[in-house]
Amino acid sequence: MTIIIDQTQFDAAAERKVAGDPGELVLDGGFTVPDSNAFGHTFRDYDAESERKKTVEEFYRVNHISQTYEFVRRMRDAYARLDRTEMSIWECIELLNEFIDDSDPDLDMPQIEHLLQTAEAIRKDYPDEDWLHLTGLIHDLGKVLLHPSFGELPQWAVVGDTFPVGCAFDECNVHFKYLKENPDYHNPEFNTKFGVYSEGCGLDNVLMSWGHDDYMYLVAKENKTTLPSAGLFIIRYHSFYPLHKHGAYTHLMNEEDKENLKWLHVFNKYDLYSKSSVRIDVEKVKPYYMSLIEKYFPEKLKW
Numbered sequence: 555m556t557i558i559i560d561q562t563q564f565d566a567a568a569e570r571k572v573a574g575d576p577g578e579l580v581l582d583g584g585f586t587v588p589d590s591n592a593f594g595h596t597f598r599d600y601d602a603e604s605e606r607k608k609t610v611e612e613f614y615r616v617n618h619i620s621q622t623y624e625f626v627r628r629m630r631d632a633y634a635r636l637d638r639t640e641m642s643i644w645e646c647i648e649l650l651n652e653f654i655d656d657s658d659p660d661l662d663m664p665q666i667e668h669l670l671q672t673a674e675a676i677r678k679d680y681p682d683e684d685w686l687h688l689t690g691l692i693h694d695l696g697k698v699l700l701h702p703s704f705g706e707l708p709q710w711a712v713v714g715d716t717f718p719v720g721c722a723f724d725e726c727n728v729h730f731k732y733l734k735e736n737p738d739y740h741n742p743e744f745n746t747k748f749g750v751y752s753e754g755c756g757l758d759n760v761l762m763s764w765g766h767d768d769y770m771y772l773v774a775k776e777n778k779t780t781l782p783s784a785g786l787f788i789i790r791y792h793s794f795y796p797l798h799k800h801g802a803y804t805h806l807m808n809e810e811d812k813e814n815l816k817w818l819h820v821f822n823k824y825d826l827y828s829k830s831s832v833r834i835d836v837e838k839v840k841p842y843y844m845s846l847i848e849k850y851f852p853e854k855l856k857w
Contacts, residue, residue, distance in 0.1 A: 617710035618732035621763040629764040636856040670834035688846040696766025721749025726800040756808035777855040787814035
């Protein structure tokens with residue numbers, strides 16, 4: 555499906571990537587971007603003085619130094635087995651109540667609040683796209699990697715902006731200076747534009763820095779979800795800000811990636827700008843989301 559997006563909601567990089575004609579389906583939800591985040595600053599401002607600034611920068615320092623090509627391969631091989639437990643989607647959502655994302659400069663509330671805020675904002679604007687509502691609800695469930703029963707991975711190996719490994723790091727990556735301390739930065743096999751990849755190879759063939767995005771993608775795919783490919787793309791790349799905000803790494807994309815990126819641009823404004831201190835009545839909305847989970851997923855999933 556081809557879509558047109560209200561261009562006023564996105565930056566220049568997004569505008570270059572979304573185009574259409576009068577005959578295409580228009581998905582403009584009319585979502586109003588708030589002026590500031592929960593701390594009174596502009597969204598994703600990593601330089602703003604706040605209680606979160608030092609925590610966020612230290613997170614990215616460790617993340618950028620540690621996310622090497624070899625590390626990602628080891629993590630993906632280990633967690634792709636999905637041999638840790640079996641549980642339902644909602645059981646996983648409840649586990650996330652225990653965690654706050656140290657990489658997020660915009661919010662310091664438990665994850666279930668963010669999931670419901672994202673899903674409900676999408677539901678309001680796009681009532682007929684139920685797969686997108688569910689994608690909003692589950693997109694961050696890979697953060698269960700932080701839980702002791704999943705090995706209690708450190709936050710730098712679970713959250714934060716993602717980026718390709720195995721090729722040169724783009725300077726638009728947040729706190730890029732720390733990527734210069736990554737061993738791969740000086741490795742001639744990995745520090746060229748294409749690295750181990752080729753032009754137009756498709757993002758499915760690219761290793762991304764390890765974290766909740768890739769893990770939840772593996773969980774959904776291997777448990778045979780019936781979400782459309784755009785839903786899986788959103789889950790896997792919603793933290794890939796160098797691509798969907800700055801337009802970096804497009805030389806690795808194929809045509810399917812380019813189509814799915816349009817849906818990610820729709821999704822991203824809700825993922826980012828719906829964060830607030832407004833609480834969602836969980837019990838009121840739960841029956842609706844349980845019906846979507848039943849529609850698109852098995853009752854129990856392997857994790």
